[in-house]
Amino acid sequence: MNLKELKYIYFLGIGGIGMSAIARWFIANGYQLAGYDKTATPLTDALKAEGIPVHFEDDISLIPEAFLQNPAQTLVVYTPAIPKNHREYNFLIDNGFTLMKRSQVLGLLTRNMFTVAVAGTHGKTTTSSMVAHILKNGGKNVTAFLGGITQNYGTNFLLNEGMNEIMCVVEADEFDRSFLTLFPDLAIVTSTDADHLDIYGDHDHVLKSFQMFVGQIKPGGKLYQREGLHLQAYTNNETKEFSLNNGDFHAENLRIENAEMIFDIVYPDGKITDVSMLIPGFHNVENALAATAVALQAGVSPEKVKEGICTFKGVKRRFEYHVRNKDVVYIDDYAHHPTEIQAFLSSVKALYPNRKLTAIFQPHLFSRTNDFQDGFAESLDLADDLLLLDIYPARELPMEGVTSQIIFDKMKLKDKVICSKEEVLNLLTQKKPELVVTIGAGDIDTLIPKIKGLLN
Incomplete structure (x- = not known):
């Protein structure tokens, strides 16, 4: 072609x-x-x-x-x-x-560019958007194909300026094995949890796909993986690790001040101190560590890396604040896998430890709900109060016996109810909540303006 x-x-x-x-x-x-x-x-x-x-x-x-x-x-x-x-x-x-x-077209477009590919069953949209912003802020000629609308630029696409030394940042999607069309120079892998089992069948096939992906990193390239993923055996390139507390890139002195996370970034050649993030969340600190690794390798100075992280406004529907005042806080998030929900809710509770947490969750896909029903129940138990919506089917037909009830029945939380989207506003009015979150990848976002209006 x-x-x-x-x-x-x-x-x-x-x-x-x-x-x-x-x-x-x-x-x-x-x-x-x-x-x-x-x-x-x-x-x-x-x-x-x-x-x-x-x-x-x-x-x-x-x-x-x-x-x-x-x-x-x-x-x-x-x-x-x-x-x-x-x-x-x-x-x-x-x-x-x-x-x-x-995915084939993406592979075609990136073939002749220096490519940074960000893969992972969680975190790839925020991390790739953060990488693109830090590189652009650091003076690099960036083009980016992203899986979400960045708050800094109001788009999912960044265009390079001229054809010299283009750095292409791409979100490498494991769904349908799409990322196997990519041959990156630098690759980040944030997670390899079981997901998309309607496509893969089991977790072993998910892992095999990620192993193949890192095997496609160009000779002389680098892999940056979250600690514990064990993908280094499947690439001939140098591998570095990142995580909150350990690895070549990790955080120190992490503290929460005025619902903001501030931390130091420790990397092999030094330390970047007092990094503050506009987007909170322990998982986003890890995403920032991965983005730092790539940006330093690409030649961005530590000072510009810090500036990029501190000015990154996030991605729509990823830990996105809609109401934040002394009476009530409302945050929306795209989380649709138990691991993502656990990371999101635990971060929200750490930021607001003295507020009762009311969560509204819409399961996404019948197959995912069935595959991870125990995990959904456990992660949602972190809330103090739950409104559980019907499953959003997306591309699937209903599965016999698979409804939101299977999550509901496994939960230990006492304050929980299954309801329709139409009932949410009335229930919130009755509850007079002080901390509200909406969670899910379906059409739950259609509730955002209504909830925002109610709480304001």
Whole structure:
């Protein structure tokens, strides 16, 4: 595939967070774009405002005529979420168009760039966004394909300025083994917990995929792994470790002041003192350690690293504050795996030890709920009060016997209730909470403006 021979790029599933980032790269580089998605979202609205025709019906006649008449000059980028009976998808296959998954295109785009890839079943969106910000703040020529909307830049895509010494930061997604299209110079792996078992089957296959990923680091590159992941045997490159308390990169003197985390970063050649983060969380301290490792290796000075961390505003839906005053605090987070929920809730409790914690959680996927029901129950028991919503199905059909009830029944917490999204506001009104969190990767974010309005 020679990108220089292409003129048109058509997206099936253009509204996805990863797809839209790639779309923006093609826009910035002068290609003509169009796309389909199932429903309109703020992301599709933004893409339309940027001049991309987007439609929401599976209708071949809505594909622009110029694209249909030039299959040799048209690349179709699709998401695996597109159903196999999709009319546009099948028409494009049957009529000689080149179709590539998002991950394949990402591999193609990054092939000739110095690439930093951030992988992990948790933490990759925040860490990759932090890496991109620190590098950009440190004067590097950065392009970045991210899995979330960064608060600093209001986008999931950063564009390089000119073609000299580009550093490409990419979120390396393990879903559908997508990250195996990447061959990075520097790689971070934050975690290798069991997840996406609907794709992988079991944890061993998840681990095997990460082992293959680190085996694709370019010769002379480096791997930065969270302590205890044991991936060093699967790469011929130098490996460094990071974690909160141990490893080549670790934190010292961690304290909480005015609900902010302040700490020192210890690295092999020295120490960066009194680093304060706008985004709290013990897990985010670890993400900052990983980002520090890569930035120092890329030639950013310790002073600029500190400045980058201290000015990083985070990513939408990752430990995002919506209300913060003397009476009530409201935080939203995308956590959808027991490990993520445990990290999030334990951090919230450490920041606000004297407030009763009311959590609203929406499970994501029937398969994930079934696979990790014990873990969900244990992590959610960290809350003082729980409103448990129905499972958000996403790409799945219901599974017999799998509902939110299976989590509910395993929990030890006494103050808990299963409710619908429509009941949440009334229940919150009755409870008069002082610390509220919403948790989940489904459509729970549609509640945010309503909860925010109620609490304010």
